[in-house]
Amino acid sequence: MNLDERFDKAEEIIKKRFFRENKGLGNEVGYYIFDYPADKELFVRERIDYIKRKNENSSDDYKVVVFDLYDITINILKEKGYLEKCYDFEKKRGFERITKAVGNMLRLTSSDSLIIKYIKENVPEKAVIFITGIGKSYPIIRSHTILNNLHQVIDNVPVVMFYPGNYDGQELVLFGEIKDDNYYRAFKLVD
Template identity: 30%
Template sequence: MMPATEAAEGGDGNQRQGRAATTANGMDDCERRRRTMSLGDDTHGAQGEARRLPRRQDDAARDIEQDFDRLFQYMRSRYFRNGEQTGGEPANFIYAYRPEQELEVRRRIPVLVSRLQGMDPVDAQDAAPAVLVIDLYELAIRIMKDDDVFDEAVEQEPDMHGEEPYAPAAGDQAGAYSGEQAGEPYAWPELQNDDFYRALAGMLGPDNDELKEHLEDRYRQAAENHEADMVFLTGIGQVYPYIRAHALLNRVQDVFPEHTPVVLFFPGDYEKTATTVSVMRLFGRLDGDNYYRAFSLNTAIMEGVRA
């Protein structure tokens, strides 16, 4: 979600990393503070005194490292870069990852871009691809600023959610507050009753053309400078629920050329069912949204790379 009070710094990447670190790390205080065994690697000193990451985070980092190496090998292939063999469908792809891997994924995306743009051409007629990266969080803030509503949203946001959260006392009637039990936190209003959500969803949602127009502008400017052979979309978790992944992918089909590879980096699950309907679950927890026209990069990179 993208609370405007947290968005007040605009595109400040350090602040956004700090916010994500509190939610995406997925480890309790004991794990964070735990002293771990030495790597025994001379690059960390003769005594090998460097600490290892806690096992769960260390394993996740290795998984991401392997995935991003496979992504590079897959994306460098000419048939991927040319948007071929998609069965007539747009060259839209999803790379799904565990939400707790968010910071590691963010760190590796620029490295992947650099590797692709610096790759050796396959032959004399080939050239390394230029990658356009669009951060949806920064794009949403840009839309609000262009409409001169960003400062107003920051100022009014605290009063637009309805009642303040309330924790009933132990003796209060259970279920009196949004179905919560006594002593448990009171939930914010349902989204359809939240004025702040409705205001931003009206501005950024699929029924409004502003998001599409800004995407078109970004792509057109990059394409004119030959800087958009493929497109990476990031930050979808930060703009939920104002921008929904399945609605976004439906919109981009009218923005980017059919054979231009468009990759959505998705913190959650993307699964194919037996009926070929695809299900997207943001953060691996929220109710699934059906979307059947994007290809799973997770499946593709595990099946092997073709030149």
Template identity: 30%
Template sequence: MNNLNGRLDKLRQLVQDRDFLEGKGLSNEVNIRIFCYDPQDEMTVTHFLNQIITDQSLDCNLIECNLYKLFIEICKDLDILDSIPDMEESEGSEYLLEQLHSAIGENEFIDKMREKYQPKIDDIMLLTGVGDVFPFMRVHKMLEAMQPFFSEIPILVMYPGVFDGNYLRLFDKLQPNPYYRAFNVV
């Protein structure tokens, strides 16, 4: 994960590459790529993303899907956002997490994504907020749920952790989760 700025420059070039956009070279697998970075580099990655998302000279369109912001929107839609702090204080974090998981799952995220985003050719779904939305949503479960609905465009996950081709390990500290349908990028 060294030389982050060089890797980010390569990522800027890669997202404009026709082979990347068309998913060539993936052996007919889904076009899901993961850009891993050290969690301590979050501010550098965020700065890069702010620049690239607004860059009008790119040959593609990046659709940022911040999973944490989606989670907040879903909580607002369910009219539960304001009650979350009180529930955590009175019932505890474990109980709150159980309640949130029973109310908000992958389907609610997918419904919100489909409501907000209608991707077209040359669009790339850029998943951000992966670390922020933990433990409310795990990215390996989200990617599995997204495949039937967003299979026509590349999905690029900005991941604060490591992916060895078989396991995702958030923050390079948590219990790894199996996920084999994605590819490391840069």
């Protein structure tokens, strides 16, 4: 299937009640990964926006909610008054240090992650969550960190992570080049 056909299939799947109720998954919340070639990022963004707008104008009994990890990070930095300070810090200390500092400020690896808290506070009862911005937020935010922390707090609605790279059902390879050595308990949404 080409990418357009895979999106059509994904739309069909998320409309099905069994998908949103997580039936057939051992009563475990559904976590899904929709992988795609990184060079198709702009197409994917447009298609996700299309799906979201289509859902808003429909009589569906659920809401598609899109969380862009990069946008959330920037908004948190702005709210805390750190964004401009981050620019100065990066100039003085370098990219690796600012990456670590921002990750620590966001508490990415802890149970009180600011990004996970934001997502949790902004999910309606009947929803399908789309997680985007994986490539834009790398290396500050790692997809395995988000998936692992979301598993602990989101257990009532399905989550679809749009991943610019490859997922074989166990391993993620960002941009088709950067292998993540973590195992994932997520289903591939569409092959």
